[in-house]
Amino acid sequence: MKYSIPKTITNIESGWCxxxxxxxxxxxxxxxxxxxxxxxxxxxxxxxxxxxxxSGVVTYNNIGAAHGRTIxxxxxxxxxxxxxxxxANPGDGSAYSIGIESTMHAAxxxxxxxxxxxxxxxxxxTGGQMSxxxxxxxxxxxxxxxxxxxxxxxxxDIMKVLNTFDIAYLARGSVDSPSAVMKAKKxxxxxxxxxxxxxxxCLVEILSPxxxxxxxxxxxxxxxxxxxxxxxxxxxxxxxxxxxxx
Amino acid sequence: MEKISIDVxxxxxxxxxxxxCPSGAITKSEEVSKKGYTVISVDESKCVQCGSCYKMCPxxxxxxx
Ligand SMILES: Cc1ncc(C[n+]2csc(CCOP(=O)(O)OP(=O)(O)O)c2C)c(N)n1
Ligand code: SF4
Numbered sequence: 483m484k485y486s487i488p489k490t491i492t493n494i495e496s497g498w499c500x501x502x503x504x505x506x507x508x509x510x511x512x513x514x515x516x517x518x519x520x521x522x523x524x525x526x527x528x529x530x531x532x533x534x535x536x537s538g539v540v541t542y543n544n545i546g547a548a549h550g551r552t553i554x555x556x557x558x559x560x561x562x563x564x565x566x567x568x569x570a571n572p573g574d575g576s577a578y579s580i581g582i583e584s585t586m587h588a589a590x591x592x593x594x595x596x597x598x599x600x601x602x603x604x605x606x607x608t609g610g611q612m613s614x615x616x617x618x619x620x621x622x623x624x625x626x627x628x629x630x631x632x633x634x635x636x637x638x639d640i641m642k643v644l645n646t647f648d649i650a651y652l653a654r655g656s657v658d659s660p661s662a663v664m665k666a667k668k669x670x671x672x673x674x675x676x677x678x679x680x681x682x683x684c685l686v687e688i689l690s691p692x693x694x695x696x697x698x699x700x701x702x703x704x705x706x707x708x709x710x711x712x713x714x715x716x717x718x719x720x721x722x723x724x725x726x727x728x
Numbered sequence: 729m730e731k732i733s734i735d736v737x738x739x740x741x742x743x744x745x746x747x748x749c750p751s752g753a754i755t756k757s758e759e760v761s762k763k764g765y766t767v768i769s770v771d772e773s774k775c776v777q778c779g780s781c782y783k784m785c786p787x788x789x790x791x792x793x
Contacts, residue, residue: 485782501742505786700742
């Protein structure tokens with residue numbers, strides 16, 4: 483089988499750290515939009531976070547939203563540019579902490595966009611502080627003794643929150659192995675096809691390594707996703723309005 | 729037959745490809761890139777063109793065609 487780097491990926495070196503999952507997720511997006519023939523219709527809404535380093539790496543039209551506001555801005559962009567494919571690209575800190583209300587209300591309104599959330603269980607760009615998806619016991623710069631849920635609160639599993647909402651698609655993938663990457667790609671592609679058919683709100687979360695802020699080697703970061711992160715955040719499809727399993 | 733092609737100038741040395749290659753074709757080289765990363769090298773005779781490295785690489789080093 484042939485594997486070619488999608489044409490929308492440029493030669494510009496990304497600013498992401500070695501082993502960062504953002505680069506894999508960006509390639510999956512580029513592959514799926516190329517396969518669907520919609521690359522030139524994509525508007526990506528970037529956050530002020532590590533995901534913003536996507537600009538330049540991929541040639542999509544993009545909007546830079548304020549931190550935590552990618553989903554709200556994407557909803558607005560889609561409402562006025564219905565022919566375009568609008569994708570919000572926040573991290574877990576953005577989508578589930580400062581921007582949780584954008585996430586919830588866009589889902590409540592069943593906005594016809596894809597929220598592609600890169601979940602690395604920390605605030606990556608600002609130096610690895612605890613986020614709503616930091617695991618119990620996980621050490622971060624703002625939980626140096628490990629997250630204590632009795633003091634810091636419980637984790638947010640967005641799948642448990644949104645699976646009762648009237649939305650089109652909700653799934654969680656991972657990039658910890660080649661087979662997981664292919665599954666994550668399938669989820670992203672399905673969500674994009676649903677947007678093309680105006681099915682409504684799609685949220686795909688991808689568990690993604692942040693070796694720098696986890697204080698782990700890239701190889702151990704993949705193990706951390708498999709053995710720890712997935713224990714709290716199980717993979718799979720949680721809402722699927724159906725018809726796209728070809 | 730397909731062949732692997734690599735652009736090590738993009739490599740940041742994370743080593744995901746090394747962990748997932750089923751045939752042990754990829755190793756860390758002695759070469760250090762301009763940015764200071766120790767890049768990988770591929771033994772083409774061992775490569776089985778499965779694409780695992782392509783799928784895992786966050787920096788778009790690999791292609792198979
Ligand atoms: C309104 C506002 N508050 C805070 C910040 C600082 N800030 C920048 S990135 C970030 C968190 C990033 O974490 P996440 O959204 O999980 O993305 P990651 O960098 O991990 O991919 C924060 C708090 C900001 N830029 N704007
Ligand atoms: S800090 Fe983490 S999320 Fe940000 S570029 Fe580095 S590895 Fe990626």
